[in-house]
Amino acid sequence: MPLKLWERYSRREVHDIFDPFSNFVPQRGTWGLQGIVKIPERSNDFVFFVTIGHKEGNFKFREGIDENGILTWQSQPKQKLTDHKIKQFINHDHLVNNIYLFLRSNKINPETKKSEPYTYLGRLGYIKHDPNQEQPVHFTWQLLDWDLEEMKTHTNIEIIPAAITSKENHLQENSLTVTDKPNNSPKKNNLPLSNASIVDFAEENEKKQELGLKGELLVFQTEVNFLNINKREDLAQKVFHTSKEEGDGAGYDILSWTLDGQKKYIEVKTTRGGIKTPYYMSANEIKYTQDNASKYYLYRLYEYCDKNNNAKAYIIHGDISKICSLTPTQYKII
Known part of the structure; x- marks a missing residue:
């Protein structure tokens, strides 16, 4: 299944696009579980799996997209500003490297009783981060392929009014x-x-x-x-x-x-x-x-x-x- 903007993908399908020669294990390992996945043998290229409204234990992520395609995003709860991966994100240059965003809500499909698949929203460009926040680190990104009408058509994600x-x-x-x-x-x-x-x-x-x-x-x-x-x-x-x-x-x-x-x-x-x-x-x-x-x-x-x-x-x-x-x-x- 080729990568196409606004299409829906399971984690396995995303894995098969970016890392087809490794094993995929559902609910386990890098591709089956993690929210941040480095693409093998590609310097500073990543896949972000983001679930709006997601919780980890007692921690609830404060994330969302506004009408201008601005994504507020938080790293993993234990990550600090000094972590290698965080430094890579802070220095991300969208003209040189790629971060691919796959997004879904935390709502369960009433028919399948399962989580919805992820929608591919395109690549991200770094805007800024909050130097006073860590564990998690707070980032702001721009969706480079942003289209508000397509977002409304292909996802059930609530759009935040622009601030x-x-x-x-x-x-x-x-x-x-x-x-x-x-x-x-x-x-x-x-x-x-x-x-x-x-x-x-x-x-x-x-x-x-x-x-x-x-x-x-x-x-x-x-x-x-x-x-x-x-x-x-x-x-x-x-x-x-x-x-x-x-x-x-x-x-x-x-x-x-x-x-x-x-x-x-x-x-x-x-x-x-x-x-x-x-x-x-x-x-x-x-x-x-x-x-x-x-x-x-x-x-x-x-x-x-x-x-x-x-x-x-x-x-x-x-x-x-x-x-x-x-x-x-x-x-x-x-």
Whole structure:
């Protein structure tokens, strides 16, 4: 039985996918009983079996998924922050390694009198952990393949309302609110679980393209409005949506202008996640920012709200490679 998103699996079927040449013993051993299973001969790849509402003795796990695909999850009750496995989870990089989530509720099927099978919800990306909690350690993860409607269709798991303040409450419709750039800080920020924020990570190409276009259109209109308000209607008429007309090969998305008539080559990067959500640039885009540093502007849109078409944004002017930390995610082999 191949691995497929939103399909249901028994522990034996999951075992047969990831470790087919070992013996499976029901209710015993690694695959038959444990909630955390390391995949053999794959560095830092794991399977998580999670039962919402599960108890171990007197301990009840406090776990759940909210409407944004944020999973609150607890390690085994005896695990500490210093445990090797916990350190692996804290340093998990979803671009390099995989954690596969299989989820079910603790409800018993009235017909079979047995627990429901697990539903495969996709891979996880680390967001943060609580450095003040251990035995168990408290984690927050993002489901990378999240789809709220699919979750409602294929599981009977209760979805937790998102704890994040709704963005449309304080931003006007069709608006772009410019903020300061984030401080340079380590990738792993250990905030309490209650402050968890959405992380977009890598979305499906179609979704990324749709979101990217929305962000570009918002920036395009913002540039036109700015020039018109400052009585440069002549320049406002010359703002050009390059990526829409030419495709993505130019190295930037929008040609705009400063008030004194200098060109602005604008690249737009949009996510629904917070200010520290990682984003991606191609080799062509990086080279363009290096070759045209004095005229290059990155408009980094975050917390984009589809409902009201608004976002927050910070702007970077100059060579991105000298300002931001670049991490290679793919390699061309010759």
